[in-house]
Structures are given as C-alpha cells and as structure tokens.
Amino acid sequence: MTVSIARNYGNTDAESIADFYNEHDLELFITFPEVPCFIAPMSASTIRTAMRMISADECESFFEKNFTNIKILIQDQVKYDEENFCERGNDIVDTIAFDGQKMKETFRRGETSRRHKGGIVTQLFNSPQRTALACAITPEKNNEKSDVIPLIGRVNICGQVVMCDKLNSTPEVSYAAIDAETYYLLPLGDNNGNKELHSHLEGIFNRNHKKAIKYSETELEEKSRKKAEIMGTEFRKKKAIHGRREYLDIELLPASYLNPRISNPHQGVSVLVKKTKTVVTVRNHADICETRNETYYISSIPYDEDYSIRQVTACFQDYWQIEGNHSVLDDECILNQDNLQACNSNTIYNTAILNKICMPLISYMRQRFSIEFGRTSRPFSSKKTMNWIQKMPIWYFMEFFCDYWFDKEDDKN
Known part of the structure; x- marks a missing residue:
C-alpha cells in the first residue's frame, strides 16, 4: 500500500519511493497501523526486493477486487465537448477493449538485444467508463489474444461488446466472447x-x-x-x-x-x-x-x-479510450511506465498492476476536482491532477482514497 501511495505522488522508481517513505514515515505509521515503526531509513534495494518478492497473483487479485469499480458513472462525469453519452439510450452497453502495451525499458534476461522487451502488458479495459478490468503480462510480442482469452472468461463482462485490433481478430477471441456471454465487434484484415x-x-x-x-x-x-x-x-x-x-x-x-x-x-x-x-x-x-x-x-x-x-456507433466512439489510457501510463510526468528497467517478471508485473491501481484513483480525483471547480466541457488533465496530488499532505490524499475505497457507485465485477 505504501508503494502504491508513493506512486500516486509521482514516485515511480525504487530510490524515490524509498525517499518518500523516509520523509513521510510518521504520517504513514499513523494512517496505516500495518506500517512498521520507523527504525532505520528505507533503502532502494529493499523496495526492489519487495517488488520481486510480492506475489504477482495476490497483487492481481487485490487490484481486480478493489480497483475495477466505477465511482462516478460516466453520465455524471465532466466530459470532452465531442463526447455524446447524453444522446445514447439506456440499451447501449459498454465497449470492452483489449490491447497490448510495451514497457519499453524492460528487457529479457540473457538477451543481448534490447529490442526484446521483458514485459508487454495486455489489459482488458472498459472504454466508456475509463476503467481497467484486468491485465496479463508476457515477454512475447503480438501475443495479446492468448493473454486476454483467460481474462475474458474470468471477468464479468456479460452482455458487453468486446473489441480489438486486426492483429487479434481471431476465431479464438470470438469463441471466448461467446463463451463469456458477451458480444464481439472485430475488424477484418x-x-x-x-x-x-x-x-x-x-x-x-x-x-x-x-x-x-x-x-x-x-x-x-x-x-x-x-x-x-x-x-x-x-x-x-x-x-x-x-x-x-x-x-x-x-x-x-x-x-x-x-x-x-x-x-x-x-x-x-x-x-x-x-x-x-x-x-x-x-x-x-x-x-x-x-x-x-x-x-x-x-x-x-x-x-x-x-x-x-x-x-456499433457507440463502440467506435468509445474504443479510442484505451489508447488514451496507454498515453497516461507512459507519460513521464504521471506514471512513467516506459522507464522501468527490469527483467524480473514479478517486478514487471507488479509495477504494471500498481500503475493500474493508481489510475482509478487519479481519474476519480480528476473528476472530483473538475466537478467541484465547475468545469462543464472539459475535465482537468491527468498531469494537472498529479501536480495537485504531489502538493497534498497525505491525510488529505487519504480522504479521497477512502472515499473511493468505501463508497463505490457501482460494482460490475
């Protein structure tokens, strides 16, 4: 949890996370009873060890259980001018997109070429609600379809519409969608x-x-x-x-x-x-x-x-949101996911999941700020929201965190 909070404050590498803990240890100790009493400064090597040793399966389960919920429904959010959710009927269902995203600085152990990435993250993403539902990681390029099929079967997306790119439009994906009692909309090449x-x-x-x-x-x-x-x-x-x-x-x-x-x-x-x-x-x-x-x-x-x-029109209008989400994850001023230099699969996967834990909190706070400041046609940017978070005392950030955690608007999973 401490590592997750540190990432929300823009600390994305082991050194800055350790510095964050050492600076705010008293606030963290008071806020979280599980945080051990400060005895000696935390080191970057301790953070790296923790990221390697944390069970990726447990981290994934924690994410899917607690951070895939929708706090502010899309109808109540501050939206961009070109978005037209208000024109849709209640019979329009959500678009569930999936795509892979390279973590550009990761590498494979024993490989001499840095072109071979150690981590490519495939995520299942609710596009209109801007919410990641699940993710998987692989060192294999263009393997998104193999990764996402178990996710489609595991996550409750019954009655929604699954979309992807031409590369992943395979019979296996359409079969998986039917088995999950959902629909598909697949491009042909x-x-x-x-x-x-x-x-x-x-x-x-x-x-x-x-x-x-x-x-x-x-x-x-x-x-x-x-x-x-x-x-x-x-x-x-x-x-x-x-x-x-x-x-x-x-x-x-x-x-x-x-x-x-x-x-x-x-x-x-x-x-x-x-x-x-x-x-x-x-x-x-x-x-x-x-x-x-x-x-x-x-x-x-x-x-x-x-x-x-x-x-179908709603699906096409919504699908691009997954690309916008990728951009926010990669932005060096926000979560800087491309900057992770690692080859350990646990470290790579846990980093990807921790970033996805941060995203719904950042999105929720972004909407809260936009609504409270009276924005009507365009929400504040994620970058501006991160700048505000970094200036907050931890107790104030925790008010938003607890509000998201304990009072979710909708739980579809």
Whole structure:
C-alpha cells in the first residue's frame, strides 16, 4: 500500500519511493497501523526486493477486487465537448477493449538485444467508463489474444461488446466472447484466416450500398451546411481537435448476406459493418488535405435496424479510450511506465498492476476536482491532477482514497 501511495505522488522508481517513505514515515505509521515503526531509513534495494518478492497473483487479485469499480458513472462525469453519452439510450452497453502495451525499458534476461522487451502488458479495459478490468503480462510480442482469452472468461463482462485490433481478430477471441456471454465487434484484415471473408465483405457492401443502414457524420455536416444556407445563418464545421477533424461513416447489413460457401472461421456472426474514417488535416483554420480509410467488421451484436447502428456507433466512439489510457501510463510526468528497467517478471508485473491501481484513483480525483471547480466541457488533465496530488499532505490524499475505497457507485465485477 505504501508503494502504491508513493506512486500516486509521482514516485515511480525504487530510490524515490524509498525517499518518500523516509520523509513521510510518521504520517504513514499513523494512517496505516500495518506500517512498521520507523527504525532505520528505507533503502532502494529493499523496495526492489519487495517488488520481486510480492506475489504477482495476490497483487492481481487485490487490484481486480478493489480497483475495477466505477465511482462516478460516466453520465455524471465532466466530459470532452465531442463526447455524446447524453444522446445514447439506456440499451447501449459498454465497449470492452483489449490491447497490448510495451514497457519499453524492460528487457529479457540473457538477451543481448534490447529490442526484446521483458514485459508487454495486455489489459482488458472498459472504454466508456475509463476503467481497467484486468491485465496479463508476457515477454512475447503480438501475443495479446492468448493473454486476454483467460481474462475474458474470468471477468464479468456479460452482455458487453468486446473489441480489438486486426492483429487479434481471431476465431479464438470470438469463441471466448461467446463463451463469456458477451458480444464481439472485430475488424477484418488479410491475416488470421480472415482474408477470404474480408474480401467477401468488401464485395457485399459494394453491391448493397443502398440497402445498408447508415450513420454518416459527413452527411450530417453537409445537411447542416445546406440548412444554414437556406436559413441565412452561419455554418460551423466540426471542431478541429489536435489539428484535424475526424468524421465517422458507418454502414450495416445483416449476416444473411454472407455466402455460406465463403470460409468464415467465426461463430455467431449477425451483423456486417463497414466503417469509413475521414480525416481532414487543418492548419491555421484552413483544410490542407483529406484522407479516407475503410475497415470491415463482423459482429455478434443482435441485428436490429434501430439498435444495431446505435450500438456499433457507440463502440467506435468509445474504443479510442484505451489508447488514451496507454498515453497516461507512459507519460513521464504521471506514471512513467516506459522507464522501468527490469527483467524480473514479478517486478514487471507488479509495477504494471500498481500503475493500474493508481489510475482509478487519479481519474476519480480528476473528476472530483473538475466537478467541484465547475468545469462543464472539459475535465482537468491527468498531469494537472498529479501536480495537485504531489502538493497534498497525505491525510488529505487519504480522504479521497477512502472515499473511493468505501463508497463505490457501482460494482460490475
């Protein structure tokens, strides 16, 4: 627990954690009866030994039991301008994403090349609620699908929608989702035995474009432009974020369009999806260039002309949150996960789990500060929240910690 609190204060290496303990030992001793009485200064080697000796399984169980809960529901959070949770019905379920993340400075014992990483963390992540549900670690690159299948079976995600990237869109993942009584929405590429099915879907949508159920942000913006011209009002394009505007166009068809003679290694397919992502690069308020990318998906989401398009749209809007979470974990001003130089599997895994223990606390405090300061359209950044935490006395931080721990809004696991 002391190591976890130290990480929330931005102490991510053994030396700074030991310094934190030595500086705050009296506060920690009063706050936590289990903390031993201060006899001699803590050393960095003691912290390293503890990280090697702590049972990774126990640390993982502690995380999943206590830090995967949702304290502030997404409907009550301060959100970004472009997020539109308020427009969704109660029938829209959460998107559960999984992906791997390298810990760049880790290495394998006995390997001469530092290109071979000692730790690649695969996490199961509730995207709309911004909450990690479980994680696994492997030294093998591109092994996320093997790691995540046991997690899908272990964590209660019944009725949600599982998403991943093309590299992990395998029959094993779709089977695991069905066994866990959840849905899947998987992108198709020319790998993992999906090449023939991928080409088949492309032909289906080319032939049946007019029959598809559609959600088109480009068409919605064009209608708004024409309406503004007729009404004589000012037309405003979609707001540019990070120097670009992104538009999402979706087409849906039922799985009955699939030819049974075409190889399909996935069970339970009910919906076929075509996603077109248009990116307009903006410089000095002027459109510079436009690119389009088409991706085809299969899904076991029940086909319905109204529900299916709303659920699939919500999944695409939510999925990116896992990348945002990776960015926060790697940020050198927050948890600095990439800076861990280690080869011991326990040290690597425990570090990854401790970071995931910190994240819900940081996210909760970020939302608390944003709400209390009256923010309405954009929450404070995680970096700013960390800066505030580092200036807090421990007793004040523990008020937030105990509030999260003892009074959770929702427990889905």
